[in-house]
Amino acid sequence: MATGIPGNVINHSDTPPASAAPRSGFCRNLLWSTVFDAVCPYLVYRFASPHMSQASALCWTLVPPAFSNAVTLLRKRRLDIVGVIVILGTAAGLMLFLFGGSPRLMLVRESFITGIVGLVFLGSLLFHRPFCYYVARQFITNNDPERVARFDRQYDQSKYKFGMPQMTVVWGVVLVGEAVLRTIMALYMPISLFLAVYNFLFIGIYAVAMVWSYFYGYRMYARDRENLENS
Numbered sequence: 001m002a003t004g005i006p007g008n009v010i011n012h013s014d015t016p017p018a019s020a021a022p023r024s025g026f027c028r029n030l031l032w033s034t035v036f037d038a039v040c041p042y043l044v045y046r047f048a049s050p051h052m053s054q055a056s057a058l059c060w061t062l063v064p065p066a067f068s069n070a071v072t073l074l075r076k077r078r079l080d081i082v083g084v085i086v087i088l089g090t091a092a093g094l095m096l097f098l099f100g101g102s103p104r105l106m107l108v109r110e111s112f113i114t115g116i117v118g119l120v121f122l123g124s125l126l127f128h129r130p131f132c133y134y135v136a137r138q139f140i141t142n143n144d145p146e147r148v149a150r151f152d153r154q155y156d157q158s159k160y161k162f163g164m165p166q167m168t169v170v171w172g173v174v175l176v177g178e179a180v181l182r183t184i185m186a187l188y189m190p191i192s193l194f195l196a197v198y199n200f201l202f203i204g205i206y207a208v209a210m211v212w213s214y215f216y217g218y219r220m221y222a223r224d225r226e227n228l229e230n231s
Contacts, residue, residue, distance in 0.1 A: 032068065038199035040064035045195050054103040054191060061195070088113045107186035107194060111179040118175025121168050129155070130168035136217065159227045163220030167213050174209050178202070 041061035048057040092109040124131035133155065141147035155162060185198055 034200070034203050036064045036068035038203050041199055042195045045192065049192070055106065058103055058106045058191075103191060104186055107191065108183045111183045111186075114175045114182075115179035118172045118177075118179065121172035121175060125165060125168055125172075130164050132168040132171060132213075133162075133164045136162070136164065136167075154224075158224040160220050160224050162224060163217055166220075167217060170212070171209060174205065178205055 041064055044061050044064065045057050048060050092113060096106050096109060121131045137148060137151050141151050155164075182198065182202075185194055189197075
């Protein structure tokens with residue numbers, strides 16, 4: 001995926017190279033997410049649960065991911081789709097805690113959000129530009145008006161549509177599937193075991209989906225570029 005075809009002229013300067021820089025940035029972001037969205041919530045729960053109710057301990061587990069996403073928002077001035085899901089899940093968890101939600105209901109709070117977002121992804125396939133298109137455009141163009149306009153023109157001219165419909169299907173299935181998996185595990189696993197296992201599984205699921213999206217999108221962009229060069 002990349003911008004850079006004004007008309008039928010290919011501008012290689014806007015093409016995101018499959019180089020070490022994007023991979024190193026991805027690894028740093030993955031490490032950050034692993035620490036604050038997986039390790040820290042589990043450690044907080046293990047420390048807090050002997051001293052307070054399960055609901056209170058679970059409420060404290062919301063702090064590390066909320067801090068992580070606040071830092072990301074301040075640094076990058078934007079949130080990715082995973083950040084949005086975590087923040088919405090945090091808000092839902094706090095509401096459930098304030099209104100007396102049970103511990104297990106708090107554990108499945110993100111399932112409601114991810115399930116709805118997944119259905120939005122799948123429903124967007126009915127429109128000319130699926131939801132993945134808008135997510136990718138934000139990250140690739142950084143909301144620069146000129147680059148957004150160029151990205152729109154390139155997408156409309158492309159034969160394979162950057163693979164956006166296929167990626168939208170995959171992300172929709174991943175989000176809905178993750179919501180179902182989380183609900184089942186939260187209802188039937190011990191809470192401490194759930195926190196120890198699921199946050200790492202959550203990171204792994206989205207890491208695999210992101211890596212696949214990056215390389216699949218780049219490959220489909222290359223096919224679109226080749227198609228335009230030969231036309």
